[in-house]
Amino acid sequence: xxxxxxxxxxxxxxxxxxxxxxxxxxxxxxxxxxxxxxxxxxxxxxxxxxxxxxxxxxxxxxxxxxxxxxxxxxxxxxxxxxxxxxxxxxxxxxxxxxxxxxxxxxxxxxxxxxxxxxxxxxxxxxxxxxxxxxxxxxxxxxxxxx
Numbered sequence: 781x782x783x784x785x786x787x788x789x790x791x792x793x794x795x796x797x798x799x800x801x802x803x804x805x806x807x808x809x810x811x812x813x814x815x816x817x818x819x820x821x822x823x824x825x826x827x828x829x830x831x832x833x834x835x836x837x838x839x840x841x842x843x844x845x846x847x848x849x850x851x852x853x854x855x856x857x858x859x860x861x862x863x864x865x866x867x868x869x870x871x872x873x874x875x876x877x878x879x880x881x882x883x884x885x886x887x888x889x890x891x892x893x894x895x896x897x898x899x900x901x902x903x904x905x906x907x908x909x910x911x912x913x914x915x916x917x918x919x920x921x922x923x924x925x926x
Contacts, residue, residue: 787863788856790899791892795851795867798901802849804925805841807834815893815900822906846874861894862902885910 781789794813801810811834820826820833827836841847854867866889873882891903 784858787858787894787899791856791858791863791865792854794892794899794901795854795865795888795890799849799851799869802841802847805847807838810834810837813901815895815902818901819903820901821904823908843875844873845876846872848872863892863894863899865890865892879915880913881915883912884908 797809798813800806801813811830814820814830814833816830817828818830818833819828820836825836825840827833848871850870852868852870854865856863856865866887868885868887871882871884871886873884875881886906886908889905889907890901892899893902894900
């Protein structure tokens with residue numbers, strides 16, 4: 781396998797691990813996807829530095845009984861030990877103590893850095909381009925993912 785193919789597969793795995801960690805609320809796995817000096821931009825909220833990013837994520841996740849983040853297609857452009865990418869995703873969110881759920885479609889625009897042979901997020905910028913809220917969006921039964 782060529783280095784370029786291995787790098788792209790590693791970045792695709794990084795994006796998948798991030799979403800898996802969100803869905804399972806795995807703080808350690810989620811935190812392991814970020815570089816120390818990274819930036820996370822959610823439009824209305826942002827954080828710089830891995831510790832601040834993890835703190836923001838913990839606070840955000842505490843507000844939801846249920847989160848499902850499903851990653852769809854994406855692109856990756858590699859340039860040495862740096863890379864960029866764009867990923868499309870959907871999220872279903874059920875806030876704690878609320879019948880009002882949210883369904884959204886969005887895109888992450890990413891920058892990656894390879895540190896110590898491992899690809900990490902240097903920057904993630906999220907943009908929601910469709911959002912629907914209401915009681916019917918997450919009216920089903922919530923069963924935690926094992």
